[in-house]
Amino acid sequence: MQDSNNHVTRMSSHPIRDQAASTLLSELVAHLREHRTDLRQEWAQRITKARLLTAMSEDEVFTEATAVYDQYVEALETGTFEALQAYARNLSERIIPRGVETDEVVGIVLLLRDVLARSLFAKYQHDFAKLNRILDAYEPAANRIANTVAVGFVQERERIIREQQEAIRELSTPVLQVRERLLILPIVGAIDPQRARQLTEQLLHGIRATRGKVVVMDLTGVPTVDSSIANHLVQTVEATRLLGATVIVTGLSPSIAQILVNIGVDLGKMNTVGDLQGGIEQAERLLGYKVVQITLQDETRPG
């Protein structure tokens, strides 16, 4: 009985409370609009004083502060965060390359929240009950705004980091054409499973794209690999043969050689040469190239 009673009260109190809250919010928004210049000024000063956004000039900080302030008030008024979110992402895109850190962005949004809260304290200091109600309306919205901006910034940063990782990964296994139908694949540094997969993919597609016939895979820069990676490399060599190309492996370290022997590689299938130079020379022989040194004596003689 009491339960249902409670239920009824709660149900009926909702619209009233919402209405009261929205009245308070619009009063709040009116206040923030009225004091826009002072509050914005104070916020910008607090930002400078707290040594946030040091990568930006004072004018820039003020311009951005103005835009954020207006977006902030609008988000408070409308209760929708899409515009603010889009703005936060756009802002992040502009300031991340200049080295602005996450703590700075979170810091400035929290500062704005504080500046506005202070102004509310000052305005309603004589009416404590009303101040409480205003803060009830203000705090959740303000926190959500802070959240939105911070999350937008972090997401943008993560996106940039993902892009960079992708770029680094692609650069880490370049397939280079040194002559018609001759590719080299220099590998430097440790090979993890993901890099191994990518290496295979880039090599096989590179062979198809450039119509490669001989590939020199240079492992001089790889100190050691574990047996699963070694196995993967052997499989890559076999897959390359299925495409009609030949792999010459060069620069195998003693440790890799030992692992390849341990996993029982069929040496008939592996074409290995000591160093990169030897590998390229053999590849040229396979392709029918002959490199001849020309005598420059006549051409370099002065006059």
Added chain:
Amino acid sequence: MAWPSVPILKEGDVLIASIQSALTDLDLVGLRDALVTQVSTYRTRGVIVDVTALDVVDSFASRTLRDLAHMIRLRGARTVIVGIQPDVAFAMVQLGLTLEDIPTALDLEEGLAYLGAR
């Protein structure tokens, strides 16, 4: 006997079987028999099987291709498999299907060059 689903073309003394779409096991066996039969008809020196259109080469297909190559060798000609896609190649190797003693080439042009060179 059903009409073979893979057209076999004669180019000089080379037979070219160009697979156009995914094949059933039965189609593959049909292709194998047709090629092995036709090798002697035209005094063929080489056979090229173009698998560019295949997205999957399973163990049956790979064994049939190997048998085909061996049978054609016994009949006095050579076989080249051309056009294996990069992803298919790696998947095959992972399944242990490496077509060990069968010549392979990048595409039809390379396959013809391979047969012409020897």
